[in-house]
Amino acid sequence: MKKRLLSIVVMGLILIPFLLTSVSAETLKIGSMSPLTGPYAADGNDIKNGVLCAIDVITDEGGIEGYDKIELFPQDTACDPKQAVAAANKLINIEVAGVVGAYCSSSTIPGSATLAEEDIIMLTPASTHQDVTDRGLPYMFRMCGRDDAQAPAAVKFLKEALKAKTIFIVDDKTTYSQGLADGVEADCKKNGIKVLGHDHVNQGDKDFSAILTMAKRDNADILYMSLQNHATGSLMAIQAKRIGLKSTIVSQDAMYHPNFMKVAKKAAEGVYVTYGFTDKTTTAYKKYEKKFTAKYGEIGAYGTYAYDAATALLMSIKAAKSTDPAKVKAELMKLDFDGASKHVKFEKNGDSGSSYIAYKIENGEYVPFWSPIKGFLK
Amino acid sequence: MEYFIQQLINGLTLGGIYALIALGYTMVYGVIQLINFAHGEFFAAGGYVGVIILGYCAGKGIMETHPWLCLAGSFVLTMGYCAFLAVGVEKVAYMPLRKQSRLAALLSALGMSIFLSNGLMLTQGVFDKPYPGELFDGTLFEFGLVSITYLQVMIVSMTIVLLVVLNILVFKTKMGMAMRATAQDKTMSSLVAIGSNRIISVTFAIGAGLAAAAGIMVGLYYGSVRYDMGFIPGIKAFAAAVLGGIGNITGAMIGGLIIGMVEIFGAGYISGQYKDVFAFIILIAVLYFKPTGIMGENIDDTRV
Numbered sequence: 098m099k100k101r102l103l104s105i106v107v108m109g110l111i112l113i114p115f116l117l118t119s120v121s122a123e124t125l126k127i128g129s130m131s132p133l134t135g136p137y138a139a140d141g142n143d144i145k146n147g148v149l150c151a152i153d154v155i156t157d158e159g160g161i162e163g164y165d166k167i168e169l170f171p172q173d174t175a176c177d178p179k180q181a182v183a184a185a186n187k188l189i190n191i192e193v194a195g196v197v198g199a200y201c202s203s204s205t206i207p208g209s210a211t212l213a214e215e216d217i218i219m220l221t222p223a224s225t226h227q228d229v230t231d232r233g234l235p236y237m238f239r240m241c242g243r244d245d246a247q248a249p250a251a252v253k254f255l256k257e258a259l260k261a262k263t264i265f266i267v268d269d270k271t272t273y274s275q276g277l278a279d280g281v282e283a284d285c286k287k288n289g290i291k292v293l294g295h296d297h298v299n300q301g302d303k304d305f306s307a308i309l310t311m312a313k314r315d316n317a318d319i320l321y322m323s324l325q326n327h328a329t330g331s332l333m334a335i336q337a338k339r340i341g342l343k344s345t346i347v348s349q350d351a352m353y354h355p356n357f358m359k360v361a362k363k364a365a366e367g368v369y370v371t372y373g374f375t376d377k378t379t380t381a382y383k384k385y386e387k388k389f390t391a392k393y394g395e396i397g398a399y400g401t402y403a404y405d406a407a408t409a410l411l412m413s414i415k416a417a418k419s420t421d422p423a424k425v426k427a428e429l430m431k432l433d434f435d436g437a438s439k440h441v442k443f444e445k446n447g448d449s450g451s452s453y454i455a456y457k458i459e460n461g462e463y464v465p466f467w468s469p470i471k472g473f474l475k
Numbered sequence: 476m477e478y479f480i481q482q483l484i485n486g487l488t489l490g491g492i493y494a495l496i497a498l499g500y501t502m503v504y505g506v507i508q509l510i511n512f513a514h515g516e517f518f519a520a521g522g523y524v525g526v527i528i529l530g531y532c533a534g535k536g537i538m539e540t541h542p543w544l545c546l547a548g549s550f551v552l553t554m555g556y557c558a559f560l561a562v563g564v565e566k567v568a569y570m571p572l573r574k575q576s577r578l579a580a581l582l583s584a585l586g587m588s589i590f591l592s593n594g595l596m597l598t599q600g601v602f603d604k605p606y607p608g609e610l611f612d613g614t615l616f617e618f619g620l621v622s623i624t625y626l627q628v629m630i631v632s633m634t635i636v637l638l639v640v641l642n643i644l645v646f647k648t649k650m651g652m653a654m655r656a657t658a659q660d661k662t663m664s665s666l667v668a669i670g671s672n673r674i675i676s677v678t679f680a681i682g683a684g685l686a687a688a689a690g691i692m693v694g695l696y697y698g699s700v701r702y703d704m705g706f707i708p709g710i711k712a713f714a715a716a717v718l719g720g721i722g723n724i725t726g727a728m729i730g731g732l733i734i735g736m737v738e739i740f741g742a743g744y745i746s747g748q749y750k751d752v753f754a755f756i757i758l759i760a761v762l763y764f765k766p767t768g769i770m771g772e773n774i775d776d777t778r779v
């Protein structure tokens with residue numbers, strides 16, 4: 098008797114999702130993939146909130162014809178390739194019209210391959226590895242820049258603005274961070290900047306005293322930190338300062354996050370980061386800023402790109418009056434609008450251009466410092 | 476040479492932290508033969524309670540006027556809180572399973588670990604919490620490559636003090652004698668009026684208190700805490716306890732120091748990406764030649 102009761106309860110629980118999806122037939126379903134738990138949960142939640150914010154804005158402006166509401170199905174990838182594939186399969190079963198995600202390049206690549214089997218549109222707000230769009234997937238789009246654009250921009254900055262002669266590179270061995278670090282190393286060699294060392298740390302490490310002592314011994318002009326996320330970066334910046342490292346710290350887009358400075362405090366001062374240029378005075382940005390901060394708190398690194406990605410997706414669905422991927426893609430390619438992060442215009446391969454500039458951290462703010470085109474900005 | 480000395484200091488600091496956490500694993504194992512996988516979470520909880528207390532002090536301005544009082548207060552309160560937390564965990568998750576197979580208690584420990592770390596995430600958020608410890612920043616000694624910070628001195632000396640106190644407690648007091656007796660034979664010791672439940676609670680409390688102290692030190696030393704900070708140090712400290720001979724207090728201290736040193740020297744002289752590999756190679760090598768660990772005795776007469 099007990100066993101039967103148990104099996105009935107289990108069956109009932111299994112059926113709940115089916116009940117839920119069949120009730121809300123007039124809902125436009127979109128998915129997001131980002132790490133909601135684990136070490137990158139902070140960035141992952143930024144992405145989810147960016148998408149939610151875009152949905153809020155579109156709903157406020159009258160929604161999309163033919164749908165009562167737009168619902169987001171946020172999936173947790175935990176920056177793990179296997180979990181990304183599982184999340185993609187789940188979104189396929191939910192029959193979402195499009196997906197915003199993922200965060201780590203190492204989960205976007207396998208996740209998009211799974212979504213591609215069902216021709217589901219994917220827009221990544223944060224994965225900068227070149228292979229994300231270079232594999233020729235027809236429905237893969239990218240809102241942020243590319244690593245092979247970021248590395249040359251960073252090296253140009255090191256050479257022309259900072260007059261660096263020597264460099265010590267540290268990465269934490271992810272598809273993104275190591276790919277970028279390798280790019281910087283190759284470009285430095287081409288540009289006559291001497292690479293004194295290129296070492297790696299593990300994801301989740303907290304203690305960098307050994308590697309920083311090594312960097313202190315080599316005493317390069319630049320310490321290039323290529324790390325997967327800002328939490329690791331703030332730990333490394335603090336320890337570098339404590340150990341008395343004299344090298345200038347230069348880092349990349351993952352360090353563009355308010356929490357980097359909140360944790361590293363004084364140690365963050367004078368650190369340079371390369372990040373896509375976002376004009377914070379545009380009306381599009383102001384609108385996003387107002388909406389986001391009112392509901393979700395401080396703006397992180399990739400929330401803005403996620404907002405633009407979701408906006409682009411929803412606008413295209415609205416214009417196409419359909420969720421048919423081919424029609425939505427045609428509309429996406431036609432898009433030409435000022436997003437919150439940048440001007441959005443997709444290229445043939447799904448990229449939307451890179452606009453990396455160098456920011457300097459001064460008094461707890463990211464101050465635009467140098468652009469590869471215009472030189473010093475101040 | 477300077478490089479070697481600096482790495483030695485780095486290794487001592489890291490090793491001291493591992494040793495403090497490893498003691499909790501080894502003491503609990505000594506008494507009830509349970510590997511308490513939730514132990515890393517006591518360490519994380521300690522880091523968080525510490526940041527809450529120090530943050531309160533900084534907010535009220537007491538930090539500026541009485542920094543050492545704040546620090547001492549946060550250590551005492553945090554260690555006390557985590558001791559209670561550990562006793563609670565033991566009563567809820569382990570005591571009901573004491574008569575069951577060891578596997579049941581082990582799974583319960585894993586579950587508790589996930590529960591506690593997710594509880595921290597839900598209540599404290601996913602972001603890193605900065606530690607208000609700038610007042611203790613600063614360098615005591617600098618010569619070329621060698622620089623010793625106040626925090627490093629504090630961590631190493633605090634570790635030594637705690638270890639000495641623990642040794643006195645276990646080997647010189649009646650309570651310690653009772654603990655050692657319980658570890659050797661629960662039935663026999665209960666016949667001479669030693670309440671084993673009480674002793675087990677005390678063991679959990681002491682172990683968690685030490686881990687909590689390590690949590691605050693890590694928070695101060697690295698400048699921030701995060702909800703999942705207990706996992707990796709927990710694994711490393713567990714390895715340290717096994718390396719030293721699980722169940723043996725001196726062994727846990729030595730094991731912690733060895734793991735810390737090997738990691739730092741591995742990273743400093745070969746490559747940072749293999750530092751965990753070196754730590755575990757040493758573990759495997761020691762266990763191959765001496766399966767009970769460096770200080771380990773036969774399983775039958777493990778002691779606290």
